[in-house]
Amino acid sequence: MNPITPIINGLSITLKHLFMKPVTLQYPDERPKVAARFRGLHALNVSHNKAKCVACYLCPTVCPAKCITVEAGEDDNHDKYAAKYEIDMLRCIFCGYCVEACPVDAIRMTGEFELANYHRKDFIYNKERLLEKK
Amino acid sequence: MVNLTIDDKQVTAPKTATIYEAAKLNGVNIPILCHDKKLKPFGACRMCLVEVEQMKGRQIPACTTPVTEGMIIRTSTPDIVKARKMVLELLLLNHPLDCPVCDKAGDCDLQNLTYEYKVDSNRFTDEKFHHQIDYNNPLIERDMNRCVLCGKCARICDEIVGFGALTFINRGIETKIGCEFEEGLNCEFCGSCISVCPVGSLLARPFKFKARFWSLTKQKSVCGYCGTGCNLTLGVKDNKVLTTLYDENQGFHNGQLCVRGRFGYQFINSDKRLTSPLIRTNGRLTECTWEEALTAVASRLGGGNSVAALATPRLTNEELFLFKKLMLDNVGSSNFDHSAGYAHAALTEGFTRSFGASASPASILDVQKTDLLLVVKTDSYETHPVIGFEINMGVKNKGIKLNIISDKRGKLSKLPGANTLVHSPGSEVAVLNAIAKSILDQKLSDGSAASIPGYAELEKSLAAFTPEAVAATSGISADSIQKIAKDYASVEKALIIFPVGQSYPGHNQEMASAVANLAILTGKIGKEGCGVLCMSEKSNSQGAVDMGFYAQNGGMNGLQILDACKNGTVKTLFIAGENPVVSYPNGANVKAALDAVDFLVVTELFMTDTAAMADVVLPACSFAEKEGTFTSTDRRVQYVKPAIRKNVKCKTDFEIIAALIAKLGGQAPSAPASVFAEIAASTSGYAGMSYVSLQSEGAFAPVNVTPKLVASKAAQTVSAESGKLVMVTGSALYHSGTLSQFGEGPMHVCPEVYVEMSRNDAARFKISEKDIVTVSTATGSIKLKAKVTPRMPEGVVFIPYHFSEAPVNAIWNGSAVTVVSIAK
Numbered sequence: 037m038n039p040i041t042p043i044i045n046g047l048s049i050t051l052k053h054l055f056m057k058p059v060t061l062q063y064p065d066e067r068p069k070v071a072a073r074f075r076g077l078h079a080l081n082v083s084h085n086k087a088k089c090v091a092c093y094l095c096p097t098v099c100p101a102k103c104i105t106v107e108a109g110e111d112d113n114h115d116k117y118a119a120k121y122e123i124d125m126l127r128c129i130f131c132g133y134c135v136e137a138c139p140v141d142a143i144r145m146t147g148e149f150e151l152a153n154y155h156r157k158d159f160i161y162n163k164e165r166l167l168e169k170k
Numbered sequence: 171m172v173n174l175t176i177d178d179k180q181v182t183a184p185k186t187a188t189i190y191e192a193a194k195l196n197g198v199n200i201p202i203l204c205h206d207k208k209l210k211p212f213g214a215c216r217m218c219l220v221e222v223e224q225m226k227g228r229q230i231p232a233c234t235t236p237v238t239e240g241m242i243i244r245t246s247t248p249d250i251v252k253a254r255k256m257v258l259e260l261l262l263l264n265h266p267l268d269c270p271v272c273d274k275a276g277d278c279d280l281q282n283l284t285y286e287y288k289v290d291s292n293r294f295t296d297e298k299f300h301h302q303i304d305y306n307n308p309l310i311e312r313d314m315n316r317c318v319l320c321g322k323c324a325r326i327c328d329e330i331v332g333f334g335a336l337t338f339i340n341r342g343i344e345t346k347i348g349c350e351f352e353e354g355l356n357c358e359f360c361g362s363c364i365s366v367c368p369v370g371s372l373l374a375r376p377f378k379f380k381a382r383f384w385s386l387t388k389q390k391s392v393c394g395y396c397g398t399g400c401n402l403t404l405g406v407k408d409n410k411v412l413t414t415l416y417d418e419n420q421g422f423h424n425g426q427l428c429v430r431g432r433f434g435y436q437f438i439n440s441d442k443r444l445t446s447p448l449i450r451t452n453g454r455l456t457e458c459t460w461e462e463a464l465t466a467v468a469s470r471l472g473g474g475n476s477v478a479a480l481a482t483p484r485l486t487n488e489e490l491f492l493f494k495k496l497m498l499d500n501v502g503s504s505n506f507d508h509s510a511g512y513a514h515a516a517l518t519e520g521f522t523r524s525f526g527a528s529a530s531p532a533s534i535l536d537v538q539k540t541d542l543l544l545v546v547k548t549d550s551y552e553t554h555p556v557i558g559f560e561i562n563m564g565v566k567n568k569g570i571k572l573n574i575i576s577d578k579r580g581k582l583s584k585l586p587g588a589n590t591l592v593h594s595p596g597s598e599v600a601v602l603n604a605i606a607k608s609i610l611d612q613k614l615s616d617g618s619a620a621s622i623p624g625y626a627e628l629e630k631s632l633a634a635f636t637p638e639a640v641a642a643t644s645g646i647s648a649d650s651i652q653k654i655a656k657d658y659a660s661v662e663k664a665l666i667i668f669p670v671g672q673s674y675p676g677h678n679q680e681m682a683s684a685v686a687n688l689a690i691l692t693g694k695i696g697k698e699g700c701g702v703l704c705m706s707e708k709s710n711s712q713g714a715v716d717m718g719f720y721a722q723n724g725g726m727n728g729l730q731i732l733d734a735c736k737n738g739t740v741k742t743l744f745i746a747g748e749n750p751v752v753s754y755p756n757g758a759n760v761k762a763a764l765d766a767v768d769f770l771v772v773t774e775l776f777m778t779d780t781a782a783m784a785d786v787v788l789p790a791c792s793f794a795e796k797e798g799t800f801t802s803t804d805r806r807v808q809y810v811k812p813a814i815r816k817n818v819k820c821k822t823d824f825e826i827i828a829a830l831i832a833k834l835g836g837q838a839p840s841a842p843a844s845v846f847a848e849i850a851a852s853t854s855g856y857a858g859m860s861y862v863s864l865q866s867e868g869a870f871a872p873v874n875v876t877p878k879l880v881a882s883k884a885a886q887t888v889s890a891e892s893g894k895l896v897m898v899t900g901s902a903l904y905h906s907g908t909l910s911q912f913g914e915g916p917m918h919v920c921p922e923v924y925v926e927m928s929r930n931d932a933a934r935f936k937i938s939e940k941d942i943v944t945v946s947t948a949t950g951s952i953k954l955k956a957k958v959t960p961r962m963p964e965g966v967v968f969i970p971y972h973f974s975e976a977p978v979n980a981i982w983n984g985s986a987v988t989v990v991s992i993a994k
Contacts, residue, residue, distance in 0.1 A: 090270050090271050091271075091379070092269075092270030092271065092275075092382075093381075093382045093385065094270070097382070097384065097385070108379035108380075109379065110378060110379055114303070114305045115271070116271040116379050139269075139270045140270060
């Protein structure tokens with residue numbers, strides 16, 4: 037084989053890619069478009085100005101990483117609510133079982149994926165932080 | 171036994187069994203909502219439908235149909251499954267689907283059956299109920315919207331508890347379970363209804379929303395309150411005891427519990443628990459290390475007989491055994507006791523001289539097997555409620571004749587056919603002697619009685635107790651005494667029970683001998699359903715007696731120890747768990763004694779009034795945190811294992827005593843198991859027992875009886891001069907000792923001490939319910955709330971002893987009957 041041919045072939049591929057749309061993103065200047073079914077940071081759904089969660093403990097029960105801590109409380113109407121709802125993102129494996137298990141559609145997973153932080157304690161998302169994502 | 175076929179399997183079952191029981195016995199599970207082992211068949215839920223070949227084409231309820239020879243039963247044909255699905259659909263029509271917020275989820279029979287039968291849709295539609303939910307009760311929450319009308323709560327309350335707080339009200343679709351006049355629950359709060367509810371209609375409010383059922387670890391244990399020895403299943407999560415769970419197969423009582431056992435567990439994880447050793451420096455108790463505290467204690471234990479000890483009979487056998495060893499071998503003192511000395515005298519003195527053994531020659535199981543029960547004091551129900559349930563069941567289901575000799579009426583007197591003889595306070599021994607006299611006079615005694623040692627002396631001593639003479643002082647007619655004697659002697663099997671305890675000083679050795687005489691004279695001993703049962707007060711009172719942790723061989727008893735503290739003979743007092751400031755007679759005297767003693771060591775769970783006076787306080791562990799054995803009142807030895815890990819800063823009494831033995835140069839045992847081996851080798855009746863053999867269920871330590879008739883002296887009757895009343899002390903149903911003050915359940919129901927009096931006295935002194943009255947004696951005076959009840963006879967008031975706030979020992983010097991004056 038002509039020793040030049042492979043070089044030309046290679047260069048043609050390079051040349052072709054030079055004019056193709058790049059597959060990489062100039063993150064963080066450019067933002068990726070996450071899929072609707074992406075499993076990112078959790079959010080607690082809100083209805084009538086309060087969390088829908090009724091503290092049934094199904095999510096901590098189903099969670100394979102045991103990263104969810106719920107403590108139930110009794111409100112003024114004697115209804116059950118989550119007095120404490122914490123997810124330890126360092127343990128979470130983003131499997132989405134919590135969403136699947138929830139009987140009242142109180143938890144969902146958002147497209148939020150930028151979860152890096154400086155302190156371990158900042159990875160523990162309490163109820164207020166989870167509620168922020170409307 | 172009858173032979174029958176269940177699902178193509180040849181099986182046998184007892185003649186009295188129902189199809190449901192026969193199936194269960196042979197491992198075939200029939201679904202059911204309205205059945206409990208202890209209750210009578212009811213047939214409300216229609217889930218247990220089965221087909222019997224002989225009754226072609228019909229589906230019949232398994233729970234109410236008795237088995238017959240040759241029955242061919244099928245428990246799950248397609249037709250039956252269809253019918254059961256239909257039943258579930260109809261139940262779910264009105265049952266709210268609020269499982270996520272219902273505490274019963276996970277343990278709910280309806281939920282489990284719905285899953286099992288895959289009822290995921292409903293062909294029918296109807297509105298759910300909108301009954302008002304009772305949130306106000308501190309212990310039992312009632313949500314009748316979830317009710318499936320199985321009736322178990324109403325039945326258990328009626329059949330076993332004998333209270334009848336709940337019942338069906340209204341008719342048809344409006345039917346619901348409710349209380350009288352649709353008011354709130356005002357009952358004994360034993361929680362039996364909660365335990366049997368198949369759905370979330372009745373829930374334990376203290377446990378509300380605390381945890382889901384499936385996250386609880388079930389730890390078997392033995393109740394640490396009274397001497398009945400009920401078995402408990404504790405629901406534990408994150409090293410906290412959150413609730414007690416129901417297990418119908420547990421113990422002689424089939425999981426049945428009283429208010430203290432079911433709702434009194436909160437003291438285990440109380441915030442008020444002591445967590446650090448404390449030592450008195452400059453007059454104040456300050457935290458210190460264990461090493462400092464134990465060194466300080468060990469340095470004061472060297473004084474031989476100038477050291478004394480008081481222990482609570484809530485310690486395990488191992489701890490008491492080791493404590494005794496510490497006192498005898500390492501300290502060199504024989505001054506140790508529990509429960510003030512008199513609370514166990516019935517066993518250690520009375521039964522020892524009458525039966526030759528310091529234990530009751532009967533068991534709780536005999537209650538159901540007997541023909542006639544003679545109960546001394548209606549308080550037997552209050553002190554040992556679960557034995558009370560056994561009496562209820564025996565009287566109602568088996569027609570046991572119930573005779574009661576008491577200084578007041580009580581719940582037991584309300585049982586059908588109960589014959590209650592109310593005597594003047596303090597005359598129970600005289601009445602018992604009169605019964606013995608009457609047995610002799612009517613020639614009802616057993617043929618062999620005359621040959622039993624002491625017969626002649628007894629006959630002579632009884633001369634003074636003719637029914638007529640006793641009738642004059644006791645207020646019971648001679649006829650009634652003669653009738654009770656005749657009834658008791660003429661039945662084949664008869665059992666006598668009486669409670670003992672710190673608040674029953676009259677139930678002493680004299681009473682023990684008096685009742686023992688009755689049993690011995692009539693030969694009602696050593697047989698099934700016969701004997702005498704002395705109901706010891708605390709969880710291990712019998713064990714403390716068996717371990718010999720009481721004054722023997724010249725040692726001082728509890729009250730003598732306190733006197734010796736006061737006059738300076740005792741210089742170091744070691745109190746393990748007792749709270750004499752509240753529970754021993756004459757509180758002022760106890761306080762003076764504890765003030766006077768040079769060095770006071772207290773091991774306690776809480777900063778009690780006694781601990782507050784100590785020089786060193788050592789934080790100890792509750793029954794849920796330690797290993798050991800408890801011996802119940804009928805000498806059933808039961809193994810207790812730790813349900814939760816103890817706080818690392820606390821030590822069990824076993825560890826404390828072992829450390830002290832080591833410090834005093836002795837050989838400290840490594841584990842309770844090795845001490846129990848010593849106990850088994852040295853204690854009569856315990857031979858052959860080991861932790862391994864006790865783990866699954868307890869074992870009875872047999873009691874060898876050598877009967878002897880002993881003349882018992884009756885106490886002088888006390889009569890109040892005009893304008894005064896006589897006071898008797900005792901136990902309140904909701905409390906046990908002073909420990910239950912730290913259980914939230916008992917304190918919700920009975921938060922403070924009261925004085926109970928008759929309506930006539932209340933009218934005479936112009937006192938109405940809940941008035942604050944001053945009760946005073948020569949010893950002192952206290953202010954209490956008045957409680958006016960029909961059960962008290964005129965001229966008698968009752969005050970329970972459990973409370974640190976206004977303790978009854980401020981006005982009580984330890985006599986069985988005290989004359990008091992009452993003013994508003």
